[in-house]
Structure formats: C-alpha cells, structure tokens
Amino acid sequence: MAxxxxxxxxxxxxLLPASVPFRFFVSAAVFHILFWxxxxxxxxxxxxxRGGPGPALAAVHLLTLGVxxxxxxxxxxxxxxxxxxxxxxxxxxxxLVFWLVVPGTALxxxxxxxxxxxxxxxxxxxxxxxLLLFTGLFADNLKRAGNLRVVSAYGWAALAALVLLAGAGGxxxxxxxxxxxxxxxxxxxxxxxxxxFGFMGLLAMGFSHVLIPMFALAPAPPxxxxxxxxxxxxxxxxxxxxxxxxxxxAVLALAALIGLCAxxxxxxxxxxxxxxxxxxxxxxxxxxxxxxxxxxPVTLVAGLAALYxxxxxxxxxxxxxxxxxxxxxxxLLGILQxxxxxxxxxxxxxxxxxxxxxxxxxxxxxxxxxxxACHAAAVLIVAxxxxxxxEALARAGSAIGVLGAAAFAWFVGEITWRxxxxxxxx
Numbered sequence: 520m521a522x523x524x525x526x527x528x529x530x531x532x533x534l535l536p537a538s539v540p541f542r543f544f545v546s547a548a549v550f551h552i553l554f555w556x557x558x559x560x561x562x563x564x565x566x567x568x569r570g571g572p573g574p575a576l577a578a579v580h581l582l583t584l585g586v587x588x589x590x591x592x593x594x595x596x597x598x599x600x601x602x603x604x605x606x607x608x609x610x611x612x613x614x615l616v617f618w619l620v621v622p623g624t625a626l627x628x629x630x631x632x633x634x635x636x637x638x639x640x641x642x643x644x645x646x647x648x649x650l651l652l653f654t655g656l657f658a659d660n661l662k663r664a665g666n667l668r669v670v671s672a673y674g675w676a677a678l679a680a681l682v683l684l685a686g687a688g689g690x691x692x693x694x695x696x697x698x699x700x701x702x703x704x705x706x707x708x709x710x711x712x713x714x715x716f717g718f719m720g721l722l723a724m725g726f727s728h729v730l731i732p733m734f735a736l737a738p739a740p741p742x743x744x745x746x747x748x749x750x751x752x753x754x755x756x757x758x759x760x761x762x763x764x765x766x767x768x769a770v771l772a773l774a775a776l777i778g779l780c781a782x783x784x785x786x787x788x789x790x791x792x793x794x795x796x797x798x799x800x801x802x803x804x805x806x807x808x809x810x811x812x813x814x815x816p817v818t819l820v821a822g823l824a825a826l827y828x829x830x831x832x833x834x835x836x837x838x839x840x841x842x843x844x845x846x847x848x849x850x851l852l853g854i855l856q857x858x859x860x861x862x863x864x865x866x867x868x869x870x871x872x873x874x875x876x877x878x879x880x881x882x883x884x885x886x887x888x889x890x891x892a893c894h895a896a897a898v899l900i901v902a903x904x905x906x907x908x909x910e911a912l913a914r915a916g917s918a919i920g921v922l923g924a925a926a927f928a929w930f931v932g933e934i935t936w937r938x939x940x941x942x943x944x945x
Contacts, residue, residue, distance in 0.1 A: 534865060547586045547593070554924070555897070562911075565917075573632070576631045581628050683713050690706065711842070716755070727785075741788070751778075752778070776823075807853030817841060822838045893924075898916075
C-alpha cells in the first residue's frame with residue numbers, strides 16, 4: 520500500500536504530454552495486427568522456421584521490435600519518471616526515438632520480408648540509433664532512481680542487454696550482405712536470448728515490482744528475496760548468452776535451470792504480493808498476466824526440451840513462439856490493459872473545474888473480452904500447429920490472432936479518441 524501511495528503521489532506533475540506515450544502504444548497496436556496478418560499469410564514458412572530472411576523473420580521483428588520494444592519504450596518513458604519522481608530533462612529526445620525506431624522497424628520488416636540485405640542494413644542502422652538514444656534517456660533517469668534499488672538493478676541489466684542486442688542485430692543484418700560470421704545460427708540464438716530474456720524479460724520482471732503492488736494495493740515484495748531473484752535472472756541471461764555464442768549445450772542447459780529457479784522465486788514474490796493486496800478482484804487483465812506467469816516456466820522447459828531434441832523437429836520454433844508470444848506478448852497486453860486507462864484518466868482531467876474522467880468511461884469491456892479469448896486460443900492453436908508441423912492449424916490460429924489484435928487495437932483507439940476529446944477545448 521505504501522508503494523502504491525509513493526508511486527502515485529504527485530504523479531500528474533511528472534506526466535509527459537499524452538501524445539508522447541500514446542503514439543508508441545498506437546504504433547504497437549498497428550504492428551500487433553501486422554504480426555498476426557504476416558503469420559496468417561505465410562503459415563507454411565512459419566511452422567518450421569529455422570532463420571534466414573523472408574516473411575517469417577519479418578513476422579518475428581514485427582512482434583519483437585514493433586510490438587514489444589515500441590510498447591516498452593512508451594511505457595518506460597512515462598512510468599519510470601513517475602516511479603523515480605524524476606522528470607525527463609527534455610521531451611524532444613523521446614519524440615526523436617519514435618521517429619527513428621518506428622519507421623526503422625517498418626522498413627526493417629519490409630526488407631526482411633522481401634529478402635533485401637542492403638535495405639536490411641540501412642533499416643537496422645536507423646533502428647539501432649533510436650534504440651541507443653532511448654538507452655541514454657533511460658539510463659539518465661535510472662541514475663536518479665535511488666529509491667527503487669531492485670527496479671534500478673533490473674533496469675541497468677535490461678539496458679546492458681539492449682546495447683548488446685542492438686550490436687548483435689546490426690551484425691546479423693550485415694552478415695546477410697557480406698557474410699562475416701563463422702556461425703550465424705549461434706549468433707542468432709544469442710540475439711534471441713538477449714532480446715527475449717535479457718532486455719524484455721528483465722524489464723518485465725523489474726517493472727512488476729512496482730506495477731503489481733500498485734494494481735493490487737499491496738506492499739512491495741521483500742527486498743532480500745527480490746535481490747536473489749534478480750541475481751538468478753541476470754546470471755541466467757548472461758550464461759545463456761555465453762552458452763549460445765559458444766554453441767555449448769551444457770552451458771545453455773545450466774542457464775535454463777538457473778532461469779527456472781529465478782522464475783519460481785519471481786512468481787512466488789508476485790503471488791505473495793497478490794495475496795497481501797487490499798484489492799482482490801483484479802479483472803480480465805490479470806487473467807492475461809497470470810497466464811503469462813504460467814508461460815514463463817513452460818517456455819524454459821520447452822527450451823530445455825528443444826535443446827536436447829525432445830520437442831520434435833520444430834521444437835526450436837515452438838520455443839521462440841512461446842517466449843515471445845506466449846510469455847512476453849501475453850504479459851505486455853495484460854499490463855497495457857491496466858496502464859492505458861490509468862494514464863488516460865490522469866491526462867483527461869480534472870480540468871476547468873470538471874471531475875476526473877472515470878476509467879470506465881474510457882473504454883468498453885467487450886473488445887477486451889474478445890481479445891483475451893482470441894489471444895489465448897491463438898497461442899494454443901499456433902503452438903500446437905508448430906509442434907505437430909501442421910500448417911493449416913497454424914493458419915487457423917493466426918486468423919484468430921488477427922481478430923484478437925483488431926479487438927485490442929479497437930480498445931487502444933477508443934481510449935486515444937476519448938482522451939483527445941477530453942483534452943479538446945470546448
């Protein structure tokens with residue numbers, strides 16, 4: 520409860536202009552639809568994807584960069600200043616990040632789809648410059664976050680992973696053009712681990728230490744256990760990256776086992792927060808969040824099975840799908856269901872003597888119910904299609920995913936439209 524009060528106290532004075540974070544959220548909603556459409560149109564290439572340029576690689580980056588990273592940038596740019604009680608020094612750099620990363624991601628996905636190596640390199644450079652600029656902005660705010668030591672630790676580790684991730688991504692793009700890597704597959708797996716478990720995974724776990732207590736009106740998790748959980752998670756990411764780069768199965772397996780310990784402790788802390796919280800009915804968003812929590816250990820087990828050839832010929836593809844769609848995307852969508860109406864309500868009022876706009880006035884529940892059902896079905900059906908090597912099943916699941924993504928985009932669009940109306944002078 521104290522953490523929630525600390526987080527919210529004076530938060531309105533540290534808000535960015537609404538147009539700044541919401542441009543990232545709207546872009547992520549568009550890329551979300553494009554991701555599922557690409558999967559639907561190219562299911563035969565996705566089911567047994569083993570890497571290389573083409574529609575499947577484009578779909579991966581529409582998700583990882585277009586949805587996960589862009590939404591994370593928008594959320595971090597707003598939530599971190601609120602949590603640290605330190606406003607951004609200027610607004611224009613985060614706007615510049617948008618104009619570098621969003622067009623860069625769109626061009627990169629198009630170049631991958633069309634298998635154009637030169638265009639891939641150019642788009643990768645544009646995107647990497649934007650990501651490094653965001654890294655600098657995020658780091659500047661983290662330096663002043665002395666009151667959030669565990670969150671800061673996760674943040675610094677996530678930023679380190681992002682820098683390495685950007686470098687690895689640029690190298691992979693260049694390798695498609697001039698062939699400079701002795702083992703492209705090992706480097707690509709390192710890229711996956713740094714992106715999925717490193718940047719996005721650590722960021723999700725770190726912000727959970729602030730957001731879950733705030734949503735549940737609960738105290739923060741115990742500090743010592745939180746530090747142990749962070750140490751295990753960061754060690755697993757580091758070992759995983761090293762093991763992938765060195766192509767060492769034993770090191771990768773050890774990293775997965777340490778990751779399972781980190782996941783178990785993290786989930787124990789989150790469930791402890793929910794149990795001690797004053798708010799027990801947390802709604803539809805927490806069905807997604809709880810589902811994502813289940814998918815975290817499932818993903819690690821799937822990775823271990825794929826590592827030893829126990830998950831079938833498409834085990835590696837299934838592992839990647841569970842990592843990015845089953846765990847990270849599910850968690851992100853659940854969190855966005857919570858923070859978008861919250862941020863919009865703070866931006867929408869009070870003004871000119873009016874009362875603040877209620878969360879219930881910002882968006883209806885029907886699109887979210889449709890989205891949750893479609894997302895759960897799509898994850899289950901596409902994952903099954905990949906494991907069974909059934910293109911028709913993967914295509915059917917992707918079609919359901921398109922419907923769910925459209926419903927979620929309706930939710931984001933409705934909130935944005937109502938926010939714009941509320942801020943328009945009358």
